[in-house]
Amino acid sequence: MSLDVKGRRVRTAAVGFALCGLLAAGCGGSSGGGDGGGGEADTLVTFSGASGDLQANFNPYSPTKLEGAGTIYESLFFLNISRQEDPVPVLGTEYSWNEDGTELSITLREGVKWTDGEDFTADDVKFTFDMMVENPAINSIGFDAETTVVDPTHVTVAFDEPNFMDAANLLGRTWIVPEHIWSKVEDPSTDTMTEPVGTGPYMLGEFKAQSFTLTANPDYWDGEPAVQTIRTIALSGNQAGADALSAGQIDWMTSPVPNLDKVEETYPGYTATIANTFQVVLGSCSSAELGCEGPQTDPAVRQAIYYGMNRDQLNQLAFQGFAAQMSPGFGIPDRDYISGGLENQTTPMEPDVDRATQVLEEAGWELGDDGIYEKDGERLELSVRVVSGWTDYITTVTTMAEQLKEVGIALTPQQSSWNEWSDARGRGDYQLIIDSLSPGPTADPYWQYANFFSGTNAVPVGETANINWGRYVNEDVDAAIDELGRINPEDTAAREPHFDTIQTTVEQDMPYIPVLLNCTVSIWNVDKFTGWPTEDDMYAFPAIWQSPDSSQVFQNLQPAGGE
Template identity: 60%
Template sequence: MSMHARWRRIRTASIGVVSVGLLATACGGGSDNGGSSADSDTLIVYTGLAGDWPRVFNPYLPTVSEGAGTIFEPLFFYNIARQDDPAPRLGTEYAWNEDGTELSITLREGVEWSDGEAFTADDVAFTLNMLLENEALNTQNFQGEPTVVDDTHLTVAFEEPAYMKAPDLLGKTWIVPEHIWGELEDPGTDQIPEPVGTGPFTLSEFSPQAFTLAANENYWDGAPKLPEVRYVALSGNQAGADALAAGEIDFQTGPVPDMANFEANHEGYKDVTVHAFQMVLDTCSNAELGCTGPQTDPAVRQAIYYAMDREQLNTLAFQNTADEMSPGFALPERDAGYVSADLENQTVPMNADIARAQEILEGAGWTMGGDGFYEKDGERLSMTVRVVTGWTDYITAVNTLSEQLKDAGIELTPQPASNNETMDARGRGDFQLQIDSQYPGPTPDPYYVYNNFFNSDNTVPVGETANPNFARYSNSAVDEAIAELNQIDPADTEQRQPFYDIIQAEIERDMPYIPIMLGGNTSQFNSAKFTGWPTDVNLYAYPAVWQRPDQAEIYRSLEPTGE
């Protein structure tokens, strides 16, 4: 099955660091006491987590620490960084029938779970049925019917053509062991503190400050050459930058100071920048599902959109690594063939239009109060915006936004909190605004962003956990267009485009997620200590430590140099 895509350029960007002190929090090697990155062949990584690690290895929970790809594998690996064919993992082949209603899957022989039990098609069917029976886990809205043919073959039947379901089903479904998960009281809440998987790594040690994955000696593709991966908990982006400067971590994805001179200032380290994640302000947008606050008014969301000075945000918060995005949420270059000609703005305005923002507000009945902020029906135009403590780029962004929006008569108050608290609040709808990033789908097609974040099937009332339609957006026209796209062979771009036009027009008007910019994700890595890293000329996986299962593909490819 071919996937249409126009690939966005992927550029390298040098990132640098100013003089910094030694990291206060020790980074682990093979013990709980930690140690220098240079002391062993252990890869020490930092994901940006600010605070302690929760012992959560259920790959389907939003608070998971690790496991997707490393411990629990998908059937195939889909590379969103370039146009590759799906790479076999637990699956070896797949094929659709003529009308796209039945998917046949062939599985790898001789695979064992890390506890020695045999992996079979029963485990795959169990995983898919588990998703059907647990709505909170079924974030891809899987609606197929799996049937086991034999130990290495199964089919998945759908009531209607389901071409677009294949990459999520095959590439983003983490296969779990029936002999263990079948005994769980509730797989939607069980944290799986002792995970058993088929992946290249197993959980070796755990503490809230750091945990270690060890190479799976019985892995079906042979034990990885990388013996250990150690995840450390620091206090935020600055601590990550300090750790890089001290040579105490080997891999991180995030901002550091002086982004123009990283390689020059860090002997033995390299960096790469890629663009695929779209930065937004999540809004709890749907009053009918329990959202409260001024942001439930589409006019307020539109006003915020026009009141942003994105050039200033890019300079102050993102060191000019971000790029323009489309308010229709198709990537402007990669998805150029899908960007609707009917959009009011093909890309977001880079400078503030205060007059336009105020015109929109006043047209919706908001009036300027004596304190310089708009009000309506006794309600002041004042909102909070959640941001993760320690995420310095996002913190700078929301502080800058707060100042920018004052000029338009909008009060914005940053609300910092821990990563776990912020993610939990996002899921439950306990927020008004939250700075966030929308992840791309399993293949380079905007369908997956629409289906994940804008489909009403993926949301619930406030108080229940939504995943991933955190805005609680519900629009029947969008839902119907998404359903139609799911039934069309992705090679038929002409038939698909009218439905993309519908979706983009609706979400540009409603703006449940207020577009900021296309994020430039920069990773820094220790090229002296390990070989095999993805580069701008060999992007075999998306080079971000928090991108799953790409991180597992990187770990599988690394080899210690012994230096």
């Protein structure tokens, strides 16, 4: 029943999952946290870094969704990107491929009900898969196949050609929705689903502009969760999150805090974990053909920014030294295949001003009297969007602005709320934007390319991009991605030439300008709840905003002192 997950693991910082071993207070935490984090022993209070007023959007297919994937709506299986293991059955119980990878057979769980009391059946799975085919805006994987209902608990998915790689997203990242409700939805990419009906362990409770709650589903097929209420709050930013943590008002947050090496001393009753997996980038609206405007549409400008960064300084000032080098080919070092044809196997940590200015001048940019390059009357001045309150990213772009003056580039940070930032990212209303590229359903670099670099997912400026928000299109890259999708992932030799093509091409085109591997920091209340992921039992990726991993954590938690 397993997908190929050979070599899968989370690349951790040297002080990562063993962080608590370095802390003076040890890993047990301090006393007194049992009634913290929100009062009720079975209420979990979380902060994901969201600032400003929350917008009610519980559509798991919306690029601006607030919640829903994994908690309210479920996939067929859970795929753990943190470690090598077989897929965990959820709404599906078994699956298998035919010999040539053109037909996928799936067995579904019996006795599952939607939260409105209707039965979950194979018709809902077929409807969901067909909905993806019919709506490109939610079809980030380019899924195109015919789904057939065999009986109420069995479906088959037939492809025109071998399509081994589609299985992971279909099984682990496709949220099954109820046909009896969603068949009436006019546009599944924009409907906000303010009254969501799912099969998941939680249901939407109360919604307010500054917080919302999920309540345990009493009829959940796997039993009612022990954590009865999850309350997610919005604050003004990372510092407000750290202050709330100090006051014992939050049980789980995934965002940086000061003094990461002293978490248990600073926040008694809490412990921390760090993972280097998400790739921080300056995303560019890269395609002039799709309507992007500005100097960033010139690959030479993107290259100059890449070489002009002092990543050692960025790491120390913005990430407390816990971030790590990434690859300009977007495979994760020490985990993925990295092409020998890359000019840089990993990102340079020191700036190369001479190389940056050489790239610009060879592309026709000339240094102006004010020290900033210009071309055809256009000054090399760029804005970069960043979410207000995201202190690590704000520090990154403000520091970068100072660094890039040395190479004749004027960079202006532009702060906004998460809602405005997210909307601008989707519509292409930006020149540069700082974000991180999320990993795919398994630890395989294929997903980075299929999601963020595939022309299938590129749309004109003004239309909402579901995932390739850099609007990158390259025929050679698209052809290599298509070929990888047809190859059994166990055949590593056959895959490597296609990885070579993709990695060396995107290094030159650089629609997403590599910064660093982010240090994903989660801090949680070990005095109030047990069952958190640990280094020895990393059953889900440890981040509150990572779906559906956070739902797996919710279901695994027990109030301290409970059963």
